[in-house]
Amino acid sequence: MSQQPAARVAVIKDVARLAGVSHQTVSRVLNDHPSVRDETRERVLRAVQQLNYRPNALARGLAGRRSRVIGVVSFDTILHGPAATLLGIERAARHAGYGISIVALERLDRSGVIDAVNRLAEQSVAGVVIIAPLLTAAAAAGSLPSGVPAVVAESDMAGDLPTVSVDQVAGARLAVEHLLDLGHETVWHLSGPKDWLEARDRVDGWRAALEAAGRRVPPVLAGDWSPRSGYEAGRRLADRGDVTAVFCANDQQALGMLRALHERGVRVPEDVSVVGFDDIPEAAYLSPPLTTVRQDFDEVGRRCLAALLELLGVDRPPGVARHPRVPPSLVVRASSGPPPAA
Amino acid sequence: MSQQPAARVAVIKDVARLAGVSHQTVSRVLNDHPSVRDETRERVLRAVQQLNYRPNALARGLAGRRSRVIGVVSFDTILHGPAATLLGIERAARHAGYGISIVALERLDRSGVIDAVNRLAEQSVAGVVIIAPLLTAAAAAGSLPSGVPAVVAESDMAGDLPTVSVDQVAGARLAVEHLLDLGHETVWHLSGPKDWLEARDRVDGWRAALEAAGRRVPPVLAGDWSPRSGYEAGRRLADRGDVTAVFCANDQQALGMLRALHERGVRVPEDVSVVGFDDIPEAAYLSPPLTTVRQDFDEVGRRCLAALLELLGVDRPPGVARHPRVPPSLVVRASSGPPPAA
C-alpha cells in the first residue's frame, strides 16, 4: 500500500539498491572515481540504464558546491554582435558539458550588471560571462562585489578580469587600408554610439590607419547603429560631393547609407565606396553587395569558455592568454572600388 | 580558532541567529507565510538586510521541489523569429521573477529535442518552453516522455501541449489583401522551407486569400529564408515579365528579391510590388523601404509564460486560451503600390 507505482523518477538510492551496492559506490561510478572494480562499475551502469537514471543537478550542486551551469549576462537586444556572441557561448558551453543561464538587461548600467550577477550567483552558477559592449557595463563588471568567477566578452578592459574580444582596431584598419589601397585619398567614418567600446575602437583603428598613411582625417560622423542614422549621414555626405569613401561602423548603418546615396543619385562604388562591419547575413545581397569586416563569434565564445574554465581551475591548458583578441577578416564585395577618375 | 572570518556568505541559520528566531521562522518570512507577527517579520528582514542574505536557489529547489527557473529549448540560429522569441520569453520571465536556462539545438529533430528537455529536467526547471518552428520539433515536443510542464512556441500543433504562436495565416492574408486592394490581378509567393510551420501557414494564408477573392493561384516558388533564395527567385520572376506583385515569406528573401529585380532593371513598386514578413530593423531602409508584416514577439513571450504558469498552477487567471494566436499587423512602406497601368 505504501508503494506508489507512479512514474517517479529514479534517484541514486534506487540505482544502488538495484545494483546491490551502496549509494556512494554509485556516486563513484558517476564521477569516474578510479577505485571501483570493473565488474561493479558495469553492474551500476546497467542499473543506471535500466532505471533511466539521471543525477539531480540541484542536489549535486548543493552537495558538491560546484555546478555545471554558467551564467551569461547579456544585453536585451537583437543587435547582431551581442546575439551572435550569446549563441557562440552557448555552443561552446554545450560542447564542454555546461548548461547556460541567461539574464538580459534593459540598461547595461552598474547596478543592473551587479544585480544580474547576483541573481545568477543565487543559482550557484560555476561562473559568469558578461557580454559588456558598453563602457558602463565593463566598468561595472570590473568592480563586482561577489566572488563569482567572471569573464568579460566584447570588452578589453574590465578591472583585472579576463576579457575576450574581437580586435576592432585591426578590423577598422583592414577596412581603411582596403579603401586606401584602391586609391582613395582619404576615408570618412560613420561611427557607432560613443559609449560602445567597439565603436570607440573602430574610430581609433580608422584614425590610426589614416595617420599611418599620412592622410587627412575627416571629422567623425556620429551614428547609433541604426539604419536610420546611416541614412541621415548618407544624405549629409551626398550633399558635400567631395567624399569618395566611407567606412561605416556596422552593416546596418551601411545599409541606410546605401539607401541615402541611391536616393541622391550617387552611385556605389563608382562615385562613393562604402564598407561596413559585421557581415550580417543580408550584407551579400544589398545593392550593391556590401564589402565588410567579419567577426568570428564562435571563436569568441570558445575563448570565453576557455578563460572561464581556466579560472575555475578545471582545465589543464596553462597558456590561455588573459586578454585574447580574435582577429577579424575583410570580405570584399561590390560596394568598394577605385575612386572616380576625376 | 575554529571561526574563519572569511567572506563566507550568510545562510539561513545566520539570519535566524541574528534575529533571535528559528530558521523556520526566517523561512516563513521569506515565503510570505501569514502567521508571523509583524514585529518578528521586521526583525528578520532587518537581519536579512544586515547580512546581505540571499537564499540559495539550489537548496530551495531541492527541498521544495520547485524552482524559479524555466528552461527554453531554442534553435541554434540568429534568424529573426527564434531570436526575438527567445528575448521575449526572457523578458517576460524576468518580470515574473523567473530565471531562464537555455539549450540551443543544431538540428531540431526528435532526439535532439528530447535530449534538450532531459538536460533541462536534470536541472529541475519548473517548466520548459520549446521554440519549435519546425514540424519535426513540434512533433517531438508533442511526445515528450518526461513529466515536465511544457509549452510550445511558434507552433500550433504539438500533441496536447499548449502552444503560442503568431497567426501566420492572418499575416499572409494581410499581405495578399493589401496587394489585391491596390489592384493587382494576383500575387505570387516565395515561400520559406516547407518543413517550417510558419512557412506552411504563410502559404496557406496566401492561397486562401487569393481563392477567397476568386483569383488565379500561381505556382509557389520555394525559398529557404536566405537572401540568396530571394535573389534567385527574383531573377526568375524578372524573366517572366508577367508578374506584378510578390509576397515573400520573410524580409531577408524580400531583400534578395529587391536586389535581383533592381539588377534586371525592374522597378519597385512601379513594375512589381514586393511585400515581406517580419519587419526586421533593416526593412525600413531597404531600396525601396519594404512593406511587411510585423509580429509581436514580446506578446508571444508573455503568453508563453502565462501558459506555463497556468500549467504550474501558480496563477489565478483561469481563462488563458490553450492555443492563443497573436495577431500580426501590416506595415505599409514604399515597396508596394498599384500595378502598372498597362
Place this chain on the structure above:
DNA sequence: GCCCGCATTGTTATCGGTCACATTCATGGG
C-alpha cells in the same frame, strides 16, 4: 607469520533550504 598499505566498499555527516508535526499561549463559548 605479522604488519603495513592499497584497493574497494560502506557509513554517516553535510550542503541550505522546506515540510510535517509538536508546542506554546491567548481567546472565547458552554
Place this chain on the structure above:
DNA sequence: CCCATGAATGTGACCGATAACAATGCGGGC
C-alpha cells in the same frame, strides 16, 4: 472555570547528491 481553537513559533526529518572517514580484504616486505 475548563477545554477547544487557532495564531505564532520551534523541532526534527527530508530533498538527493558529495565529502570525510571507517571498515574490510588481500598481497608483499621483513
